[in-house]
Amino acid sequence: MKPTQETYTALQSAYEFFNRELFGGALPECLITLTRKEKRVYGYFWGQRFEEIGGTQKTDEIAMNPQHFKSRSVAQALSTLVHEMCHQWQAHHGTPSRSAYHNREWADKMESLGLMPSDTGQPGGKRTGQKVSHYIIPGGLFERVCAVILSDGFKLAWGEIVAEVEGDEGSGKGRTTRAKFTCPDCRANAWGKPDLNLVCGDCMVPMVAE
Incomplete structure (x- = not known):
């Protein structure tokens, strides 16, 4: 495959897999994008971010930061995808708090899927707050389900070489x-x-x- 096709096909297949295995197919289709504007962010969810050109349909966005694809394991990258899918689940089936806030409902959903919310990304961190990461619960549901997709040969074939990123196309600058x-x-x-x-x-x- 070509790099674009290979990257987005993998992310789409992972989304469909986790939607089926973890969310019972309850999530609507969304537009998965790559973003690297904020290097410390692994990903984000933005509800109803895109609208069909010439139509009326809208769709959510889940963005993934390719700056971290090489430095983290595939399982960790996929856990970020599920983290954002939990935000999407809450947007459609729960009660979100103010924008970008991780509330108890979201935290409980995460934990039920085998991802422990933590504002430090480590054991002992706060489960709720404005900025909350997570870690994979050993032996939890996500770890078991993720092992299935990895055993089927799933991979992220391309990751950004952060130190060698060039300027925007046509800018002529760094x-x-x-x-x-x-x-x-x-x-x-x-x-x-x-x-x-x-x-x-x-x-x-x-x-x-x-």
Whole structure:
């Protein structure tokens, strides 16, 4: 396969597999994208982010950061996909809190699937909060189900060489030092270094790097 086809086919097949095995097929189709604007973020979910051109259908976005595909195991990368699928599950079947907040309902869903929420990504961290990662529960449901897809030969064939990233196409410059941030609630914009943690002063929610 060509790199684009190989990458997105793998992510789509993983989404369908986990939707079936962990969520009982309850999640609607979404658009999976790659994003590397915020290097410290493994991925994110954004509900109803895209609209059909010339139509009325809308779809969710699950973004994955390819900067971490090489530095983490495939199971860890797939756990990020399921982390974001839990946000999608809550958006359609639960009660989300304010934008980007990880509440108890989401945390309970994560834990039931074998992923322990933790704001440090390690045992003992807080299960809820504005910024919450997770770790794979040894012997838990996710670990067992993930072993099945890995045994079938699943792989992520391409990962970003972070230290050698070039500038945007046609810019003639090195990697950009500024990123656009958008408030997911009021859509206000701000610009700054890609690794900034910006909060909208009006909505008091984290702004998302575009």
